[in-house]
Amino acid sequence: NSKVIQTPRYLVKGQGQKAKMRCIPEKGHPVVFWYQQNKNNEFKFLINFQNQEVLQQIDMTEKRFSAECPSNSPCSLEIQSSEAGDSALYLCASSLRRHQAPLFGEGTRLSVL
Amino acid sequence: GDSVTQTEGQVALSEEDFLTIHCNYSASGYPTLFWYVQYPGEGPQLLFRASRDKEKGSSRGFEATYDKGTTSFHLRKASVQESDSAVYYCALRITGNTGKLIFGLGTTLQVQP
Numbered sequence: 001n002s003k004v005i006q007t008p009r010y011l012v013k014g015q016g017q018k019a020k021m022r023c024i025p026e027k028g029h030p031v032v033f034w035y036q037q038n039k040n041n042e043f044k045f046l047i048n049f050q051n052q053e054v055l056q057q058i059d060m061t062e063k064r065f066s067a068e069c070p071s072n073s074p075c076s077l078e079i080q081s082s083e084a085g086d087s088a089l090y091l092c093a094s095s096l097r098r099h100q101a102p103l104f105g106e107g108t109r110l111s112v113l
Numbered sequence: 114g115d116s117v118t119q120t121e122g123q124v125a126l127s128e129e130d131f132l133t134i135h136c137n138y139s140a141s142g143y144p145t146l147f148w149y150v151q152y153p154g155e156g157p158q159l160l161f162r163a164s165r166d167k168e169k170g171s172s173r174g175f176e177a178t179y180d181k182g183t184t185s186f187h188l189r190k191a192s193v194q195e196s197d198s199a200v201y202y203c204a205l206r207i208t209g210n211t212g213k214l215i216f217g218l219g220t221t222l223q224v225q226p
Binding site: 004031033035040041042043045048055056091093095097098099100101102103104105106107 | 145147149157162208210212
């Protein structure tokens with residue numbers, strides 16, 4: 001089955017700790033998205049890439065969030081210093097073209113204690 | 114700003130009931146509308162999309178017609194099954210953006226046998 005692979009499925013961190021999650025997009029999909037889904041089911045777009053280049057990202061002025069999609073390696077999303085409010089489901093999605101409906105992974109559920 | 118409103122937060126039905134979930138949107142540009150379904154522990158799955166006025170999308174017995182005049186994309190199913198129990202999201206993408214989706218808050222459908 002075609003799918004987007006996200007690891008780990010669950011991630012538990014203490015406040016102030018670094019949290020890193022990875023995503024392998026569907027084979028051949030150069031466009032990758034990261035969304036945060038909170039406990040109220042609200043989706044927040046974080047960033048997207050086409051190949052290794054950032055297309056759009058939210059204002060990460062706190063600089064705690066960083067993401068990359070290096071060639072021939074999984075994409076990753078990292079939170080430098082986790083806060084309780086970061087507890088959420090982080091969803092990675094990929095598509096063949098920007099304007100195709102993205103295919104979502106199962107997500108990484110982050111709990112910050 | 115661009116937004117999606119789903120009127121129903123939760124819907125409880127019995128098997129074979131008719132389903133309607135309302136979705137209205139506000140768009141700064143030319144929109145494409147989507148319906149996604151999310152089962153527990155999984156990422157959202159695309160049901161279908163529509164991008165032209167009066168275009169109908171359909172999948173698995175679900176259907177919706179994009180109505181530009183009323184800025185709506187209501188989801189309907191004639192006869193629901195217990196297996197349809199899930200969270201349904203209406204989403205919007207603006208043509209010309211980087212592919213980012215804007216999601217509604219979701220509608221939780223619970224179908225009793």
